[in-house]
Amino acid sequence: MDRLPTCCTPLQHHWPLPQPLPGAVLVSCAFDPKRLAADDFQRAGIAQSPSLQRSVAKRQAEYLAGRVCARAALQRLDGRDYVPDSHEDRSPVWPVGIRGSITHGQGWAAAVVAHEGACQGIGLDQESLLDDERAERLAGEILTADELQRLDRSRIGLGVTLTFSLKESLFKALYPLTLKRFYFEHAEVLEWDATGHARLRLLTDLSSEWHHGRELDGQFCLQDGHLLSLVSA
Structure with a gap:
């Protein structure tokens, strides 16, 4: 019990x-x-x-x-x-x-x-949805240049929050495997869709297996103003 x-x-x-x-x-x-x-x-x-x-x-x-x-x-x-x-x-x-x-x-x-x-690894992260004004302020710290170019400005709050959360989940999944810290600029979200599927790519070398260019799947859902994301390796 x-x-x-x-x-x-x-x-x-x-x-x-x-x-x-x-x-x-x-x-x-x-x-x-x-x-x-x-x-x-x-x-x-x-x-x-x-x-x-x-x-x-x-x-x-x-x-x-x-x-x-x-x-x-x-x-x-x-x-x-x-x-x-x-x-x-x-x-x-x-x-x-x-x-x-x-x-x-x-x-x-x-x-x-x-x-x-x-x-091999699993990462789970929950975030409150950013409002558009805060998302605009934080976008440059969280998103790479390519991510900024792909960003849908009509859903900037969701886009920035999701990118932040997926990168947090990616870190939680890979850090125990590599024991190497990495930051927002060391990964990018390639795509995501309304079904809750996302695709990420590493932009740094963490180990021989987890290297620059390695791609992983992620997923997410929205519930009560919160966003939950998961990345499994």
Whole structure:
């Protein structure tokens, strides 16, 4: 049984994205930092690091919600009871043989997991949709010159938010495999369509396998003013 903290809504075991990923499990929940109780970590059976104890309620609630989702996803995947700890760079520590990703923000958290036989890497990211004015300001930082040229100005908020989110998902999928950081200018979104399919290309060499020119598929969906994207390698 899921041990839910007070600040979280009941967990959803679902696949909101358009293309199911065979062998992957996704779990999500809503959370409210204002409802965070003093014993919520204890209630959920999740350890709290000293730095997390010192952090604000929002950070504590989003961490807790993400880890609760991750534990439930792993339980659904193969029955194990495991809560991912954090590396020094704050990325989750997954069990050997497991690929996974956690995302949280704006009162919603989710985790996706799969055995390494199902995919080499997996990245999940959730963003609030940018309004057109903010998207215009940020476009030059997030999009490459070619992406800017392809950008549909009539849907600039969606286009910039989607590009940002897909690149975040790409990073989450590939960083654990290469242990090399890369940034917005090191990848481009080649195309995306209304069905929720997207195609990305690496513009840098991360390893012999993940090199400049390598292309990957991505997918996304919109829900309640939020955009969820996933890239699997």
